[in-house]
Amino acid sequence: MAEPALPADTPSVSGMRARGQLFAEYQPYPGTWDELFLGNGSPRMPFRDAIGAIGAATAEGFARQQALAERSLLAQGVTFSVYADDRGTEKIFPFCLVPRLISAEDWSHLDRGLSQRVRALGMFLDDIYGEQRILAEGIIPRELVLASKQYMPILRGIRPPGGVRVHISGIDLIRDPEGRFRVLEDNLRTPSGVSYVLENRAVTKRVLPRAFDLARVHRVDSYPAQLAETLRACAPSGQSDSSLVVLTPGPYNSAYFEHSFLARTMGVDLVQNVDLFVEDDRVWVRTTRGPRPVEVVYRRTDEAFLDPEVFRKDSMLGVPGIMRAWAKGNVTLANAPGNGVADDKAIYPFVHDMIRFYLSEEPILAQVDTYVCAREDDKNYVVEHLEELVVKAVDEAGGYGMLMGPQSTAKQRAEFKERVLAEPRKYIAQRRIELSTCPTWIEDQNVMAPRRVDLRPYVLTGPKGPWVLPGGLTRTALVEGSYVVNSSQGGGSKDTWVLK
Amino acid sequence: MISRVADHCFWLGRYLERAENTARVLPVTLSLTLDSELTARQSWRPVIVVSGVESSFVGRYGEAATEDGEQVQRYMTWERDNLTSIRSSINAVRENARSIREVLSLDVFQTVNELWLWMNGDAAEELWEADREGFYRHIRDACLLVLGTVRNTMLHDLPLDFLWMGVVLERASQTARILDVQFQNEHGLRLAQLPAADAVGAQSAVDDAVWLALLRACSGLEAFMQRFGGRVGGDAVARFLVLEPKHPRAIRFCVHEGRERFARIRPPEVAGLPGARSWQRLCALDDRLAATESLDDVHALLTHVVDEVADISNEIGGELLGYGAPAGQSQSQ
Numbered sequence: 001m002a003e004p005a006l007p008a009d010t011p012s013v014s015g016m017r018a019r020g021q022l023f024a025e026y027q028p029y030p031g032t033w034d035e036l037f038l039g040n041g042s043p044r045m046p047f048r049d050a051i052g053a054i055g056a057a058t059a060e061g062f063a064r065q066q067a068l069a070e071r072s073l074l075a076q077g078v079t080f081s082v083y084a085d086d087r088g089t090e091k092i093f094p095f096c097l098v099p100r101l102i103s104a105e106d107w108s109h110l111d112r113g114l115s116q117r118v119r120a121l122g123m124f125l126d127d128i129y130g131e132q133r134i135l136a137e138g139i140i141p142r143e144l145v146l147a148s149k150q151y152m153p154i155l156r157g158i159r160p161p162g163g164v165r166v167h168i169s170g171i172d173l174i175r176d177p178e179g180r181f182r183v184l185e186d187n188l189r190t191p192s193g194v195s196y197v198l199e200n201r202a203v204t205k206r207v208l209p210r211a212f213d214l215a216r217v218h219r220v221d222s223y224p225a226q227l228a229e230t231l232r233a234c235a236p237s238g239q240s241d242s243s244l245v246v247l248t249p250g251p252y253n254s255a256y257f258e259h260s261f262l263a264r265t266m267g268v269d270l271v272q273n274v275d276l277f278v279e280d281d282r283v284w285v286r287t288t289r290g291p292r293p294v295e296v297v298y299r300r301t302d303e304a305f306l307d308p309e310v311f312r313k314d315s316m317l318g319v320p321g322i323m324r325a326w327a328k329g330n331v332t333l334a335n336a337p338g339n340g341v342a343d344d345k346a347i348y349p350f351v352h353d354m355i356r357f358y359l360s361e362e363p364i365l366a367q368v369d370t371y372v373c374a375r376e377d378d379k380n381y382v383v384e385h386l387e388e389l390v391v392k393a394v395d396e397a398g399g400y401g402m403l404m405g406p407q408s409t410a411k412q413r414a415e416f417k418e419r420v421l422a423e424p425r426k427y428i429a430q431r432r433i434e435l436s437t438c439p440t441w442i443e444d445q446n447v448m449a450p451r452r453v454d455l456r457p458y459v460l461t462g463p464k465g466p467w468v469l470p471g472g473l474t475r476t477a478l479v480e481g482s483y484v485v486n487s488s489q490g491g492g493s494k495d496t497w498v499l500k
Numbered sequence: 501m502i503s504r505v506a507d508h509c510f511w512l513g514r515y516l517e518r519a520e521n522t523a524r525v526l527p528v529t530l531s532l533t534l535d536s537e538l539t540a541r542q543s544w545r546p547v548i549v550v551s552g553v554e555s556s557f558v559g560r561y562g563e564a565a566t567e568d569g570e571q572v573q574r575y576m577t578w579e580r581d582n583l584t585s586i587r588s589s590i591n592a593v594r595e596n597a598r599s600i601r602e603v604l605s606l607d608v609f610q611t612v613n614e615l616w617l618w619m620n621g622d623a624a625e626e627l628w629e630a631d632r633e634g635f636y637r638h639i640r641d642a643c644l645l646v647l648g649t650v651r652n653t654m655l656h657d658l659p660l661d662f663l664w665m666g667v668v669l670e671r672a673s674q675t676a677r678i679l680d681v682q683f684q685n686e687h688g689l690r691l692a693q694l695p696a697a698d699a700v701g702a703q704s705a706v707d708d709a710v711w712l713a714l715l716r717a718c719s720g721l722e723a724f725m726q727r728f729g730g731r732v733g734g735d736a737v738a739r740f741l742v743l744e745p746k747h748p749r750a751i752r753f754c755v756h757e758g759r760e761r762f763a764r765i766r767p768p769e770v771a772g773l774p775g776a777r778s779w780q781r782l783c784a785l786d787d788r789l790a791a792t793e794s795l796d797d798v799h800a801l802l803t804h805v806v807d808e809v810a811d812i813s814n815e816i817g818g819e820l821l822g823y824g825a826p827a828g829q830s831q832s833q
Contacts, residue, residue: 075613075614075617076609076613077601077610246602251595256598260598260601260602261601261602264601269502270505270600272504274504275504285502286502286503286822287501287503288502288506288658288765288766288820288821289501289766289773290773
């Protein structure tokens, strides 16, 4: 008797075996790119061995591994503070043990594209706080840049010590249904999350050693050493033993774990504003043996609170005079103040123009087509098509101040229309991209299901140019069908395996 | 080393020692009430007095509650509003550790964190209900694990020196307080029993139980027996716990150890370093203990130790830990 023909969307027998029992029922969303599986349910070719090893577990076995991973994160204090609670309750970020894999080929494309982009953004900042050639030549509308809340005219003419402005950047990427990576947003001020990249890796290696070994993954734990070397290379003296500190707003900041993690893994002091003072335009740290000079400050305090003499006068977290010391070239601040003008969402549509203008190269990484409401035509289009678009406030982050058009109510749309018309400069709009998915463990149902993800790789830039950490933070929406991956909105994270 | 960080190290050590110490005193008192002729009040009240929370305890639960062992144990173990309770001490240890994670080894932070998670979870309460001795033992073991991890996984450098100095100064002060209260108890007991001249045998049995309990609270029973050949008595026990230079919970040992740590933090031969007053007073206290031969007035000596340790801590705060600095914060007892 002849075997019955398989229906077209059923995986082949070898594909079935390769994905293992854990993923037997896994079905990607139609019309959406899945990071690990083909539309017919077979694992993507470069990931077969690793997926086979993970998929060999039973659902119960995987649930145990997932629980073990969560306990380990809790025991090590890989947590964030929950502000509203006076008992100092802390939580771990929701973590999914199924890693997101990236092939060597895809990564090499990303690596080149990210370096190119970060170089151009750095040159843009030098230009904007210098000659402003790009405005003079009309490549970017002058008023768009100069009216940005993030543009700091008082910083014009100051060359940062060491010559670098964007020491650390986190570039948010998404992947469209064709599998093309697109930049969603640049983070050039104090991007966070890298500690979770390293901690997620430590846990995944411990719990999934076999799959990890089979996959042949680039290591990420060289990041702290690279960071320290990059920052020291940007010291005013450029000496490799320059005194470096991490400045934190304190233990009650939600990212405190990361500040402490970075100081610990770089082997440098973690300081709060009260530990620093400025005298003779130099920065000093108070020690048990008297004051000691500081040359490089990796500051995780927002610019607005950095120096009450220059920015917010009411800042309790600032170091009075630190901007004077910076302007005199006596201390390196990483990242440099004023960077916000380059990651302003209204400037984002012009990054490709920057790449062509400063580097005379064609952009390698795609981005998302964007309507800039400051432009009359764009604004008119946006307010008429709100139900198709994602509208974002240019000066908000973390998934706040946003309208997800296709999922919005008429009332929300009416409200946003009014806001956009009142302050068009404040808004941009983009078509909603069907974000790619990755298999994610759904704890209350004990199953694997597709959930949408993004990717934040980290780029370090020193005097010799950019270096991209081969890995990154994969953030995942935990709610079925959701497009919002931000941790502040209930998103979780995954380890990201970049294959060799 | 950054002054604020040194401050957290110092207090991490003090709170850790305080938690461990309370986890010693409570079960030993419990066992004492079963062995000796002391009344419940005579047994439990000192626990409240030693910790300096007598008035807040009585204010809240009334005078009669000082006889209620369960109430005293609950208050000294769980009460969040009682800053000397074991839970409060462990929370403070963890908060200090979290503030200076970068100078601790991961192992140290993890042992502290696990103790904190355990203490604030269901497992701790369940064990407390089911096995009181096991509960306090778990806390002592966890505290000792932290101290052992500190000494065996961290650089033997300034952060460890500050932490350890906090431990030994707190321990000196705690040992002095317990001893002093027991002496006063015994004194009261003697007066009460004086008319019954024929009750000499019974009296010494009471004494023994108290002193044995005290030695157990300080893990010093075996060491004491080795030094004094089994002759248990108040004077011998006091001699041991105050003046023994080689037992790690004796006052003399702790103060001397504090002095040695201080000398590493601030080498006395280097000119111009802050900390001159603290150093002078610490040396004076150490020298006085070394020169003490007779314990005629134990109460006066113990009071002096408690007061001096408090003052030296304040001096250290002002000279080394940045309490005088703008917006500098300090922790208090």
